[in-house]
Amino acid sequence: MATFELKMPKLGESITEATITKWLKNVGDPIDLDDPILELATDKVDSEIPSPVEGVLKEQLFNEGDTVEVDTVIALIEMEDEDDAGGDEKGVSAVAPEQPDEPVREKAGEGAPGASREGTPEESAPAARKGDSNRFYSPLVRSIAREENIPIEELEGIPGTGSNNRLTKQDLLSYLKKREGAATAQLASAQKPPAGAVAATHKPAAPAIPVNEKDEVVEMDRMRKLIADHMVMSEDTSVHITLFREVDMEKVVRWRKKNKAILQEREGEKLTFTPIFIEAVAKALRDYPMVNVSLDGHKIIKRKNINVGMAAALPDGNLIVPVIKNADHKNLLGIVKEVNDLAGRARQNKLKPEEIQGGTFTLTNFGTFGATMGTPIINQPQSGILGVGLIQKKPVVLETPEGDTIGIRHRMDLSLSCDHRIVDGALGGMFLQRVAEYLENFDVDQTI
Numbered sequence: 336m337a338t339f340e341l342k343m344p345k346l347g348e349s350i351t352e353a354t355i356t357k358w359l360k361n362v363g364d365p366i367d368l369d370d371p372i373l374e375l376a377t378d379k380v381d382s383e384i385p386s387p388v389e390g391v392l393k394e395q396l397f398n399e400g401d402t403v404e405v406d407t408v409i410a411l412i413e414m415e416d417e418d419d420a421g422g423d424e425k426g427v428s429a430v431a432p433e434q435p436d437e438p439v440r441e442k443a444g445e446g447a448p449g450a451s452r453e454g455t456p457e458e459s460a461p462a463a464r465k466g467d468s469n470r471f472y473s474p475l476v477r478s479i480a481r482e483e484n485i486p487i488e489e490l491e492g493i494p495g496t497g498s499n500n501r502l503t504k505q506d507l508l509s510y511l512k513k514r515e516g517a518a519t520a521q522l523a524s525a526q527k528p529p530a531g532a533v534a535a536t537h538k539p540a541a542p543a544i545p546v547n548e549k550d551e552v553v554e555m556d557r558m559r560k561l562i563a564d565h566m567v568m569s570e571d572t573s574v575h576i577t578l579f580r581e582v583d584m585e586k587v588v589r590w591r592k593k594n595k596a597i598l599q600e601r602e603g604e605k606l607t608f609t610p611i612f613i614e615a616v617a618k619a620l621r622d623y624p625m626v627n628v629s630l631d632g633h634k635i636i637k638r639k640n641i642n643v644g645m646a647a648a649l650p651d652g653n654l655i656v657p658v659i660k661n662a663d664h665k666n667l668l669g670i671v672k673e674v675n676d677l678a679g680r681a682r683q684n685k686l687k688p689e690e691i692q693g694g695t696f697t698l699t700n701f702g703t704f705g706a707t708m709g710t711p712i713i714n715q716p717q718s719g720i721l722g723v724g725l726i727q728k729k730p731v732v733l734e735t736p737e738g739d740t741i742g743i744r745h746r747m748d749l750s751l752s753c754d755h756r757i758v759d760g761a762l763g764g765m766f767l768q769r770v771a772e773y774l775e776n777f778d779v780d781q782t783i
Contacts, residue, residue, distance in 0.1 A: 339388050341410040343403045346377050346688045351475060352504060353377040354402045354557065355409070360392045366412060373410075376557060381684050390414035402503055404475040470495075475504055483511060558653045569715045573754040577710040578763050582771040584726050584745040587611055590779045598671070598783060606783075609678075610670040612698055612723055613643050615773035617662035620696055623766045627695050629716040630757050644694035644714060645674065647681045648703075655681050656714060658694040668783050702726060708748045718758055721770065724748040 346353055353375040360372050371383040372392070393411040397403055472480070472490065480490055485507075493510045495502040546552060555563065587608070595606040620627045620641045629636040641663040644656040657677035659670060680686050697714040702725035711722040726747045733742040749770060753763045 337414045338393065339390065339412040339414055340408045341372065341386070341412055343375075343405050343407045343409050344384060345405045346375065346382060350377050350405070350688065352402050352404045355397055355399055356381060357399055358395060359383070362392055362395060364392050366390055366392055377688060382688065386412065388412055388414055401497060401501075402505070404473045404504065407473055471501055473501075473504075476502055476507055479504065479507055479511075556651070556653075558649075558651075558655075562654060565715070566712050569712050572715055573713050573718075574756050575710075575713065575752055576755045576760065576763070577750055577752045578760065578767050579708065580749045580751075580767045580771050582747050582749055583731075583775045584747045586777040586779050587774055588726065588745040590777060590781075594783055602668070602672070604671055604675055606671060607674070608723075608726070609645060609698070609700055610667060610674045611774070611777070612700065612721075613645065613659055613662055613670055613674065614667055615770050616643055616696065616698055616721060617641050618773050619766055619769040621663050622769050623762065625762060626719050626753070626758055626766045628718050628757060629695075630718065630754065631716075635757060638695040640693075640695065642693050642695045644691075644697040644717075645677070646697060646699035647678050649684075650682060655686065655691060656694060656697060657681055657686055657690050658692065660693065667781075671783070696720070698723070702747065708750055710750060711752050713752055713754060719751060719753040719763070719766075721767075722750040722752070724750070 343353060354377070355373055356376045357374040358372070359374065360366060360370070366372065366386045366389060368387070368389050369385040372386050373384050375382050375384055390412040393413040395410050397409050403409055470491065476490075479485075480487075490502065490507075493502055493506060494500070495506050497503045497506070591606055591608065591611070598604050598606045620643075624637060625635075627638045627641055629638065640661055642658050642660045643662045644658045646654050646656050648654060657680075659665070659673055659677070662670065665673070677686065677690065694714065694717060696717055697711075697720040699709075699711050699720060700723050701709045701711075702723050705725055707724045707727070709722045709724065711720045713720050724747055726745050728743050729746045730741055731744050731746065733740050733744075749767060751763055751767045751770075758766075
């Protein structure tokens with residue numbers, strides 16, 4: 336009997352680990368080719384992992400809820416004979432659903448047989464994978480430890496949150512952050528400021544939160560933790576400014592009202608306002624490419640493609656941001672179909688990892704929930720996010736050849752949050768004005 340090692344697959348570019356959310360097969364269960372074995376979660380997306388071989392599930396090496404690095408063996412499958420594994424009993428990574436092939440990138444001193452820093456076969460040496468306490472350390476954790484010059488003795492003393500006290504990447508990064516903070520505090524206390532000098536201010540620690548007897552304490556789910564951490568990181572990274580502009584939506588509202596039933600009958604597609612917003616944003620980004628950028632230190636990365644993310648609400652109250660790739664190259668019908676498809680699969684938790692990656696600008700429609708205005712937080716590493724509020728009928732002053740008059744029009748507030756390090760008020764204001772112009776001058780005679 337041959338044993339096949341099922342490894343954690345790479346589910347997308349730059350993703351180094353994933354969380355096992357559910358085992359779909361138990362030990363002893365027969366497995367056919369392409370049978371889903373388990374569900375994985377990474378960066379808000381859940382994916383079913385199919386089996387590349389036939390056999391029987393012999394062992395699950397991790398529990399549900401464990402976070403595992405890419406290329407780590409997660410299960411053993413017993414096969415009838417060695418030929419089923421292609422002659423390789425050590426196994427290969429499971430095939431991620433519809434992932435493109437990617438070239439293998441190896442760091443110097445890593446992955447090459449017999450090429451560790453001490454000149455011994457790193458991957459085969461038990462001491463390299465386990466310490467004196469027989470504690471397991473993944474390749475990623477050991478790589479970070481080498482880069483930070485952390486000896487095995489120091490690793491042994493770091494508490495782990497993984498299965499059986501396993502040290503995860505996040506455990507190690509948190510430890511490094513605390514160690515750096517302690518070193519900084521020690522240095523600051525040793526260097527007293529001169530007389531009369533004003534001490535530098537530091538970010539105050541969060542206050543202790545009292546919990547009363549009748550209060551209920553609820554643990555954040557995984558996605559809400561990701562969202563919370565990402566929002567804090569964005570505020571700490573970018574200098575946010577928010578610009579506002581009221582826009583006349585009369586032409587858009589009337590055109591949609593006339594065409595939504597036609598499109599539903601002919602194409603079976605719902606015609607919402609979101610595709611119209613995305614089309615206007617894509618056109619404005621093409622006119623002002625310096626909004627479609629990212630900032631890396633003091634280097635500006637001008638994005639070649641215009642990929643507009645759309646914040647979508649999920650049934651559990653969380654958010655996810657699927658991306659319309661190359662939105663400026665698609666007509667309105669194409670955007671309508673893609674928006675409906677992505678939004679529908681987002682609600683069913685069936686998005687692929689690559690469908691939430693690569694965004695260069697984000698649109699969020701909080702008007703859907705009755706909000707008239709908001710100040711959205713930038714989705715890093717982008718430099719801008721546009722919020723659209725509730726469309727309402729308002730009395731407004733209309734200019735006519737016969738003079739000013741009062742009329743009732745559909746109006747909406749736009750809010751643009753942008754990174755003031757690179758998008759200043761002038762550029763942000765001109766971009767926002769251009770989006771408004773595309774909406775206010777919408778062609779009511781066009782067909783879809």
